[in-house]
Amino acid sequence: MALRIAGQRGAARPHLPLAEILAELGDQDERLDVLSASDDETTSVRAVFAWSYRGLSPERQLLFRRLGLHPGTDITGYAAAALTDTTPSWARRALEALADIHLVEAFGPDLYRVHDLLRAYALERAETDDTREDRHAALRRLHAFYLHTSDAADRRLVIRNRHSPDAAPVPPHVPAFTTDEQARDWLRVEYSNLLAVVGHAADMGMHDLAWQISATMFATLDRLGHRNDWLITIQTGLASTRKLSDRVGEFTMLRAMVAPLTSLRRFDEAIDCGQQALNIARDAGEPADEASALDNLGGAYFEAGQRSAAADCYQASLDIQEEVGNDWAAAISQNRLGEVHRDRRRFDNGIDCHRRALKTFRAHQDLTREGWTLRLLGDAHLALGQFDQAIDYQTQAVAVLQGPRSLDEMARALCTLGDALEATGERRQAREHWSEPLTIFESCRLDRK
Structure with a gap:
């Protein structure tokens, strides 16, 4: 019906270029109005959607409205449960009921999609029927779900030091990842949603959630190799930390930005971010963060061809880790220093670094x-x-x-x-x-x- 209405509008206005009509339809905020201009309810997209909506129970009407709030394209039972403050099993049954009458499309195990016109109508109903406070609470629950689930997947796949997310309480319903494959599958399915949620949280002023969700995605973005997505996501998180004057978050984002900038060969920017992170760690008097920043900065210098500067960073990091007694982190710095020695053809020094690191990692199993x-x-x-x-x-x-x-x-x-x-x-x-x-x-x- 939408296609027919659009075609009729084009035929009725032959003097207008097709590009102008397409521009009207391309504006998501205006699309429903464009396709519902007639007073005849039999030829109005909004009216036809309303017929289906009014036939739903109040609980399913609520779910449909909340689907319009989701900033991504796909939704699972867990995400729907977060939006409606229910259980995943109830949310899946309700989603299946909506799929039966074609208000959502089921296209995978526990995976649903809402057509963009229906999404616009759902958002319109949410803005009309729900209070601003209710909408805000639903979105914060959704963002909390993505924050803690992404963090759980990241922890399953990568062993690294990180700050535990504290922007929101752990939701009552979060999938448990008992295998690496489960965590990878979830991240692949939710990848585009995670990107959308970070930007949406920042736009909504939920800056604590924006930067912390971004921080849980480093391993995912690195593994998938989408360097531009990685950089944009971290930049969004960095902007949020600065709006909050959160120096811990700013350090985390600046340190994370070094890797994608380096891989994009934007070495001057990578080194600048690494130096800013190092300055924050030194100002805070945090030796572990200082050593971590030195390792990151050393990597940027190494890839930029500045081997002497890289060696200085790795040696300084190694000295700090040995001073505080963190032999495992010291071994990482030893390996990186050994790579610099090998590149500078100081093979004996490099091999000695690697042997010392090997002994430590074996001791830690x-x-x-x-x-x-x-x-x-x-x-x-x-x-x-x-x-x-x-x-x-x-x-x-x-x-x-x-x-x-x-x-x-x-x-x-x-x-x-x-x-x-x-x-x-x-x-x-x-x-x-x-x-x-x-x-x-x-x-x-x-x-x-």
């Missing part, structure tokens, strides 16, 4: 970083032309790096192992080892689609 260190040792020996040692270390690395969290490191180890085998004349084995990273990288590429 950190298999992922043990494998990372073994790979770096293999790289160093390959650069020295010590092929047997390189093969041995990379073989150990591959054996240790098992599981989905270690795919990138395993792929790199296999590549270097292939290089070392080729150098010893084992070309058939080299090709076999090179083929495995291709499969790994292809699976990662599919993940990013």
